[in-house]
Amino acid sequence: MTSVSLEPQRYKGFSDGNEAALKEIFQEHSPLILGLSRKLVGEDAEDLLQTVFLSAWKNRKQYDPARGSMKSWLCGITRFRAIDLLRKNSSNQSTSIKDTDVFADADSLADQDVDKIVDALVIKEALKELPSNKKRLLEMGFIQQLSHKEIAEITSMPLGTVKSTIRRGLELLEIELEGSLD
């Protein structure tokens, strides 16, 4: 069984407070997080980037590689911090935090847009890490909209193998998506 979220050894000290590990993580992931931030909050992107990494550092003990990659986790932090920022910027928030349901009533268009953009990024980045056979079959199934039978014919793979490979690929992607929602 293929496993995902095998993080580089250099991340190992991150949860224990190793600043060098944070720097490695920043160097590796900040271009993506800044790009995502730019798409979500525009000119506030650099502030959001900084907030995301400070928040990641503060909550580093909550990071669990078994529940998704570092990239997905950072995208998840970006998701929630961006929603915070967008809400703050719109409507001069007079609403109070009530019953801790801040995200439960996240039904504004901005929030949904944020979710879609972050989901798409997390899945696309995770897709890059998948074994090529799973990646290919998933793309054929969900992007090219081919049926399992058509995929089996094109690839000369048994139908059962196509189905199980696609299902396993989706499971791996789901782990990443879940990791971005922690």
Add this chain to the structure above:
Amino acid sequence: MIKSTNQYLRVVEALKNDDEVIKEIPPSHIWDDIQSSIQDSAPIKKDNLVLLHKNKNKYKDKDRNLDFKKLAIASAAVFLIAFTSTYMIQTRLTDSGFELAALSDFKGSATAELDSRSLTIETDGLEPIEDSFYEVWLLELDETGEVSDLISVGNITSDGVFNLPSGTDIDKFSTVDISIEPNDGNETHSGNSVLRGVVV
């Protein structure tokens, strides 16, 4: 196994989404700012925390297994008063656990319910604060009422039910505390507690 239809649909939807994110190299000052924020962070300052009470054990172990809902109905306003020479706090039982008392002139309120795996917090009137957030803590007090240990349970803006870190010994923590934490990357308790209650 795909855990839920909703999750499955999110994955499928995301696979079809052709939105592009363009990577962007951040200016160097951002890392410098992050680094200085981290390095400016003070070590854990347990001394900053307000002394709470000296007789925690008097209430801590007592009645933990009682059915709190029945108790609350039977005695509408039960107050457990923990007294200290420096601080007095009243913990009132409610239908859903126990109340956290407001410290100083703080206007918000909260109730909490603690079990071996999670802490449930319900709040009311916690106004958003610029560049700050509310954080929930479990405090252990020593015999003199000094904070001897504490763990962060989470930020209130994300969820009302906080899963405790695995291995958390809830018997050692006698107090639930909510503080205002500046968004400065400093993971330690700010010392600015606004709500607090004795676990009952």
